[in-house]
Amino acid sequence: MTSIDDIITPMTTEVPFSTEDYDYNYNDNFTSLMCDRESVRVFRSQYEPPLFWIITIVGGVGNLAVVWIYLNVRKRLKTMTDMYLLNLAVADLLFLVTLPLWAAEASYSWIFGHTLCKINSALYKVNLFSSMLLLTCISVDRYIVIVQSTKAQNSQMERRRCSRLVCAAVWLVALLLATPELVFSMPTSVESKYYCRMVFPAYLGNRAKILVLSLQVSMGFFLPFIVMAYCYSVIGFTLLNTRNFEKHKAMRVILAVVVAFVVSQLPYNSMLVMETAQAFNLTETDCEKVKAMDKMEQVLKSVAYMHACLNPFLYVFVGVRFHRDLKQLLHCCYCLPLPSKGSLGKTRSPLNSTRVSVMSDSDNSQALSL
Template structure:
């Protein structure tokens, strides 16, 4: 009889781990997982490589634009460049995942610890920075007078906030730093998280619950509150740009929910299973593993989309991007002139309408 209540629970939470064909609970009791491994081998590597190249391009462009064309003038600027750095740190681990999924873990234990911990640092820092961006937008739009009054202090505060975010992210990633290791069995080598036996269940539940809470629930609630306060302010304003701002807000929330909610829902399932030792039949366990891998891959797409939904939709950033493309001869002189003309006309139209309507730019 197959009993899928696995004793090697920590393997399921290893982000570079390739699920073995079987998990052993007692001699003679197996749950076959070869279909899960075969699915991962064909499905995951192309996703990892696509996310790697697209995310690398977008986030490197963000950093280049900030370094060469912009100074860190606002709190959001500081948060955005830190977000790009966090995404880049995660992206450089994806080739290791792709190789491990196609074959097995061919690297040393030190690299196993680095890859697992860097991923976890990105998860926490990235989500908390998105919450910080939402708070800053709330202050700038809803509390505009106070924001202008304390502009210099807010810029200094943003650096302190980023330091705290990175510190928290590193602290939250300590389980990956301490307990990640390379294991070898008759099937493959894997980079996995192996908790001490006497703390295995408690640590696993704590780590999973912390990820769901601090890397999804708290940032999502902060974003929801801030944007719920921002939207009425934008609706009441007569700014030419308000419709665009509203679209951006809905895009931000939609991308966050669609990319993160499915994955975190699966983490809740795993947390519940770990806390209550839920007995699942082998087929259900296989399906959960497959859905978990799919939703995790969808969650990875967020680091590709961040540069576009937070940065490149801005007029100034687009102009800076056009300058970079022109500098490296990626666009012609005529295309450059057309880009400048379109952006200039848009800006003039916005200023004319706002002047006539007596509005303030948001």
Template structure:
């Protein structure tokens, strides 16, 4: 059996939270990362950037529709955008090494944690907002003001920053003590003088390592998954009960949307959090390299599935809404009209401009309808 080691000494490794008796290579996990990192994670970054950028652009171009839900949607899209912006560097660090300095290491890892917590808590806030709007309709006018939503968002981001303090503090750029070849290709293993740096947790004593390595994933599990899941289950269960009493087609369609929102959340995040729970249970235990490698593979795969949620959020929370689709359609029409104005022949430029400007104005009036009083992009 292979030794249970991440290092080359028979000692305790504060950074990796395990007892060491020899080097482990984790070849199986590295092979999986080399497939998921460059290809699947790149696709997630592209889809996440496109989808969430469209949400932000739609909201920014048509500011008159700032309801409470719209403020939440904008903040979720911003959190997801920052998340996918951090992802490429995190993947590069896992596959090879950390390419930047210590300050950038702390900033990126801390920002990743902030966006993770903020995104999850905002999804819980959206669930609560829909609960108030549908189940507590009589109180919705008082509890769903734009000022109230901005206060909730400020509290969410503040909580996310506070929860991420350990990440800002304990992540460091350093040269690991184990073999450089772990981070290098086979054809570069004969270059011992090359220094390789990583951006990972680093501790100086056993007590700090134990407390932090237990507290950080436990908090992520509790606040980043269990709390939003409980809020979503409670709110959407009450919403479904209320909608089923309405007995019309549109309400039943809304029920299917609610079920899809909960199902996607569970499918994306439950596997990773189960794996995270297993990792917490096995911390500070002597384990074989094979067992640790298998757990790392499971964590890598399930974490990638969890990353997919940032691509699905725009579809589930924005594009399913009729009003949001109308505003997005208006952006496309405006861009099309603008393009037609500038590519038309010069001798017809004045006529073309007047025609499309008038058409754009009429389109705005028809799409806006009664939305001047403010409405939500969602159901």
């Protein structure tokens, strides 16, 4: 599991690396200081498990509802955004599957073996990267549909076919970026307990840790943030200069998406940037500061993970179509009465019919909020 306390740099020893020696054949930037991190482990054991389970349950329910609606209610993906949102829900679900294992590790120890350590670490990173890249794809698709609406209308079928290739490319890139976790993750012993961590061989030096952290920060935050910031800025400018458009509703959706992404991801990735810089110079020598950073990292990491709970509400459940589909899903599960056809099929006024409403079923509306 990638974190400040979990990415381990190798021992500066001439002994060749061996997985048979991993009990104590590892250290981090501060082991030489004999810094006792027992308080950090106690904090993690009390803080992470309940929060991780809450994130898993809430995010699981929301994302399962999205998958169920797409596969059983709609049964057809009409737009590129539909394809991206379905893949995003799957990525979030696979990411949430890893959290109970990390919660169990925090409470007790890593008891799931060597192979599952590698698989869980790689699965966590695959879905971290795929989620962020899919959010990037959604912002680009919204940009094309809103800012280049004529081009988007003329190439709907082509873009729909292209979305499958884009999703396949996203998963492939995420798999490649998760290769270090699959190769170097293993259970390591700390005071009679085992933790699933990345352990790098001595010949790689500190470069491996710097590379892993740099990839996570650049591909998992900065690239998506730059693309999203540009796309949504242009979209917002376009909406503000468009007549007969429900601008306020659309701008609230855009603002919610950007704020949620920045608030959840920026603090944790800023901490990872600090960790990367520290891996270059190894200047921190205060044990108390080290432990304070570790605890802060645990808190910020949990905040970043909450984005998996927010995605269904930010990107899916704000739209009229999904409100209707969700009611149909609840009707099937709990035998709730469905709204009358009259309420669902009310005729629009001539003024409303000419609007490209952010809450309508048009391709333009799906580019903002389904």
